[in-house]
Amino acid sequence: MINKNIIKWEKQGDKPWKHTIVERDKISILKLEWNDCKMTIINVYIPNLKSNKAKIIKKLRDHLETQPEENNLLVIGDFNFITDEQNRFPSHADDSNLTNRWNELEIHNELVDGWRATHPNERQFTHAQVDNLERIDRIYITKTFLGSCLEWTIESNWELSDYQITTVRITKHNTPYIDKGLWKLNEDIIK
Numbered sequence: 001m002i003n004k005n006i007i008k009w010e011k012q013g014d015k016p017w018k019h020t021i022v023e024r025d026k027i028s029i030l031k032l033e034w035n036d037c038k039m040t041i042i043n044v045y046i047p048n049l050k051s052n053k054a055k056i057i058k059k060l061r062d063h064l065e066t067q068p069e070e071n072n073l074l075v076i077g078d079f080n081f082i083t084d085e086q087n088r089f090p091s092h093a094d095d096s097n098l099t100n101r102w103n104e105l106e107i108h109n110e111l112v113d114g115w116r117a118t119h120p121n122e123r124q125f126t127h128a129q130v131d132n133l134e135r136i137d138r139i140y141i142t143k144t145f146l147g148s149c150l151e152w153t154i155e156s157n158w159e160l161s162d163y164q165i166t167t168v169r170i171t172k173h174n175t176p177y178i179d180k181g182l183w184k185l186n187e188d189i190i191k
Contacts, residue, residue: 022063026056029063037172040070044077053081053098061105072148075111075140078163084116086123087135111140115152115166124154126164137166148172 017032030041046056060075083099083106085091093099106112115138125133141149151169 023056023059027060027063037072039072039074039170040067042073042075042077044075044079046078046080048080050095050098054101057098057101057105061101061108064105064109070109071142072145073109073111073142074145075109076138076166078137080136082134082136083113087116087125089123089125089133106140110143112143112146114139114141114146114149114168115154117146118152124164126154126166127162137163139166139168141168 016034017030020029020031021027022029026045026047028043030043032039032041042060044056044060046053079102081094081098081102082088083094083102085093115135125135126137127134135154139152148171149168150171151167153167154164155167157163157165
């Protein structure tokens with residue numbers, strides 16, 4: 001969810017964002033400006049088939065290599081693989097070639113798994129099957145932008161799907177941290 005009141009509008013009628021589909025149903029990019037900050041959000045769906053996973057990671061890597069360096073980049077989505085055994089119960093690794101390709105993309109673009117960075121020892125999962133639990137839905141963010149991200153959670157999906165939702169609250173860069181973040185109205189008093 002994006003607060004439309006803080007998106008930079010140039011003039012009436014102009015869109016303050018640009019949406020690009022890189023690979024239909026697999027990679028979609030939203031570029032926008034808010035609070036005098038440019039941000040790129042890449043939504044990724046990596047299919048279950050191993051050969052398709054490698055193709056989508058390569059397509060994403062190739063696309064990112066053609067773009068100017070992004071300081072405020074988020075890569076979000078359903079990755080259908082794990083990069084850390086801590087993200088699966090019972091624990092076991094995914095294909096090492098696949099995770100190595102992803103790790104190279106992470107390092108090259110200075111990305112970090114935001115939820116894992118703020119919950120290094122916690123085990124929560126976004127997807128449950130009969131015989132295992134996995135955290136395959138993740139939000140990666142550039143290391144320089146991580147300080148603007150608060151309240152990383154994995155929460156109920158309100159029965160919309162069989163997945164839990166990974167969320168983060170993004171604040172204006174250099175906003176001072178006050179206790180649990182910015183003040184907001186207690187939602188219970190308006191119900």
